[in-house]
Amino acid sequence: MEGTIVRRVIPSDNSCLFNAVGYVMDHDKHKAPQLRQVIAAMVASDPTQYSEAFLGKPNEEYCAWILNPEKWGGAIELAMLADYYGREIAAYDIQTTRCDLYGQGKNYHERVMLIYDGIHYDALAISFYNGAPEEFDQTIFTVQKDRTIGPIERLALNLAMEQQRKRSYTDTANFSLRCGVCQIGVVGQKGAMKHAQATGHVNFQEFR
Template identity: 85%
Template structure:
């Protein structure tokens, strides 16, 4: 297998999950509005499956929430998008080097890969050589009989481990953020969420 696995950076604008999926599936980094709509339509169409117990909020409330470009996606959204595209989505977590596989058990015969740093999703792609233009990227990989994608899987895990060694992740339990609006410092995801709920401020910058 020729080439090298690279992390394709997706813009940090609260829609990175959707734009990373758009890139690996369609080579399009601006599909967030369309994919948010796909998720809202899917959830709205099956209120029994997508109940408050699953979503953490009422079905209609969730649909309005996910269409807001300020809101972040996670596991629920990735599993819906795996089914929408009919492909597995592997998300590599840099901090733990764990791989979460969405669409598993559906016998999909292709897989795309993302990498997650605790706050942000980027896309993973095979490129023929370092510095090659993005149009040469391969982002869809064939799932083999053993349900792996062959040598590419080891490359993805090695890339996640390399990023972990470089500490290219955000420890969401202990990272420090400053509110971009009122400049108050908060520690960890919990405090950031509490501040956002109390003030409506969602513009945080990491600082050390």
């Protein structure tokens, strides 16, 4: 296999997960509205599978929530998008260098890769030469008999480890956030959630 692994940056607009998936699946960084609709339709069509226990909120409430462009996606949405596309989605976590694989065990024959810094998802691709245009990126890889995608996995892990060494991640338990509405500082996801529940404010920015 020729080429190098590259991190394709997705805009930070609360829809990075969906746009990163759109890029690796369809070479389209603007698929968030469509993929939110896809997930809402999947959830609404099967309230038994997508129960409150699974979603963390009632089925109908979740559907309205996921269609809101301000809301972030996570593991539940990645699992659903893997099923929608019929491909595995590997998400590399920079802080832990762990790889979470969605769609595993379903005998899908292809895999795409994302990288996650604690609050943001970017896309991973193979670029065939240095500075090659994004339209030449390879983002879909064949899953082999041993259920790996061969040497590309090592390249992805190496990239995650290099980003970890550079501390290119956000420690979501301890990072500092400021409320964009009232400018109050909070610590970590728990602090942000507590403030949001108390005030209804959901616009937070990280600050160091």
